[in-house]
Amino acid sequence: xKTHILAFALSITVCLGARAELKFDKTEIELHPTPADxxxxxxxxxxxTGKTPVKFKSVKASxxxxxxxxxxxxxxxxxxxxxxxxxxxxxxxxxxxxxxTVETDDHTNPHTVLTLRTIIPQLLEVTPTFxxxxxxxxxxxxxxxxxxxxxxxxxxxxxxxxxxxxxxxVEETGKGEFKIDxxxxxxxxxLGTTLTIQPVDSPKLFYATARVTGAPPAPMAPADQKAxxxxxxxxxxxxxxxxxxxTAPSGQTH
Amino acid sequence: xxxxxxxxxxxxxxLSLLPAVGEAIYxxxxxSWQSPIPPxxxxxxxxARTWGENVIWVxxxxxxxxxxxxxxxxxxxxxxxxxxxxxxxxxxxxPGKKVVVYCSAESxxxxxxxxxxxxxxxxxxxxxxxxxxxxxxxxxxx
Numbered sequence: 272x273k274t275h276i277l278a279f280a281l282s283i284t285v286c287l288g289a290r291a292e293l294k295f296d297k298t299e300i301e302l303h304p305t306p307a308d309x310x311x312x313x314x315x316x317x318x319x320t321g322k323t324p325v326k327f328k329s330v331k332a333s334x335x336x337x338x339x340x341x342x343x344x345x346x347x348x349x350x351x352x353x354x355x356x357x358x359x360x361x362x363x364x365x366x367x368x369x370x371x372t373v374e375t376d377d378h379t380n381p382h383t384v385l386t387l388r389t390i391i392p393q394l395l396e397v398t399p400t401f402x403x404x405x406x407x408x409x410x411x412x413x414x415x416x417x418x419x420x421x422x423x424x425x426x427x428x429x430x431x432x433x434x435x436x437x438x439x440x441v442e443e444t445g446k447g448e449f450k451i452d453x454x455x456x457x458x459x460x461x462l463g464t465t466l467t468i469q470p471v472d473s474p475k476l477f478y479a480t481a482r483v484t485g486a487p488p489a490p491m492a493p494a495d496q497k498a499x500x501x502x503x504x505x506x507x508x509x510x511x512x513x514x515x516x517x518t519a520p521s522g523q524t525h
Numbered sequence: 526x527x528x529x530x531x532x533x534x535x536x537x538x539x540l541s542l543l544p545a546v547g548e549a550i551y552x553x554x555x556x557s558w559q560s561p562i563p564p565x566x567x568x569x570x571x572x573a574r575t576w577g578e579n580v581i582w583v584x585x586x587x588x589x590x591x592x593x594x595x596x597x598x599x600x601x602x603x604x605x606x607x608x609x610x611x612x613x614x615x616x617x618x619x620p621g622k623k624v625v626v627y628c629s630a631e632s633x634x635x636x637x638x639x640x641x642x643x644x645x646x647x648x649x650x651x652x653x654x655x656x657x658x659x660x661x662x663x664x665x666x667x
Contacts, residue, residue: 334635335587336605362607364642401615401647465612478608480647484619 292321293346293375299386300356306394306423306475308360313387315354319346321377328374328381330354336361337387339371356387366390393420395428395470395477403482404458412440412454415479417468419447425470434464437481451479458483562637568653570665573625581617583626585639586659590629596662602626602639611647618649627655627662 300313319325325346332339338357346352356371371385395417402413419425428449430439440452455462461483468477573580582599584591591601600617602610618624624643628635636654643652655662 334633335590359605361603361605362609363604397646399646399648400611401649403615403620405620463612463616476608478611480612480615482615 293325294320301388303390306392311358311389313356315385318351322348326376331372333370337369394423400479403484408458410455410458412452415451417449427471429469431467432464436462437464453481567656569656580623585628585635624652625655627658630658630660
């Protein structure tokens with residue numbers, strides 16, 4: 272019995288000694304891009320601490336907004352390298368956590384999940400980004416609050432309406448806070464505008480939308496528990512024209 | 526001999542359990558056992574279908590995925606071009622309409638994030654995430 276256990280332990284030790292092993296210095300990186308940055312790049316450095324080469328089978332990002340790549344397909348023993356994860360910020364806000372799954376032929380540790388945590392600074396927080404009036408409503412002004420991010424200073428903001436059918440008035444309501452009063456000229460027909468909000472001394476633009484919407488839809492028979500009675504749609508939305516000129520990295524779950 | 530084999534098997538099982546227990550303890554807080562979306566904010570394909578035309582389908586996937594295929598009549602609203610696409614969405618919305626947001630599958634989080642922004646930032650009510658995403662819709666419709 273003792274001999275068998277000894278043989279087993281010895282074989283495990285031999286196997287462990289001969290194995291390939293890709294060790295990442297960090298499997299989680301936190302990035303702090305500036306408001307002007309369009310991308311945030313994380314470098315996950317690794318070393319093959321084993322005695323045989325390690326081959327990458329696949330490197331997949333959890334989101335189309337993140338592209339991940341390795342410098343090489345095979346890592347010889349002792350060699351170092353890095354997996355680069357590029358996160359496209361787009362119009363995202365707040366803290367974004369994306370993962371990259373690295374698959375190798377290392378049987379002891381075939382999958383490694385790398386986490387990229389990106390803290391996107393918010394220069395302005397606009398709430399709500401959409402205000403509306405129903406047709407026939409009293410055309411009273413509706414407020415939009417603009418809060419300046421804690422780490423920033425904005426002395427004033429400029430608001431532009433894309434349509435002359437809406438008027439805006441900006442008021443500073445406190446330190447680092449503004450109120451935009453939006454008012455339609457009337458609510459007799461469907462109207463809409465995009466409000467562009469720009470802090471002075473910053474090229475960054477923020478947006479809000481104001482609309483006078485159609486009358487509430489005509490009643491229909493309630494179909495199930497979740498659908499409130501007395502609501503139905505007049506028209507289904509028209510199919511959108513597919514945007515062109517953008518691609519997403521393959522092998523991702525969107 | 527038979528007893529010896531059993532003993533050896535037990536020793537092997539015990540040895541293999543050690544790293545398993547260690548890993549379970551180490552990763553305890555890192556494993557997500559539950560969907561982050563509350564059931565009240567989820568809607569199944571069948572349920573959404575019963576809402577008929579009183580629903581706006583929102584595709585939260587990237588542009589290329591949307592261009593390849595999407596739910597008929599769906600609007601694209603992804604966070605790559607949120608500021609540009611949101612006005613198109615609100616132009617189609619009217620009070621009383623339900624909004625069903627989807628991404629590719631159960632595991633993706635784009636729909637959850639887009640739905641949360643619609644609720645919190647645009648303050649649009651009745652926003653749901655499609656259970657099973659685009660994959661579930663395909664299974665039921667094609």
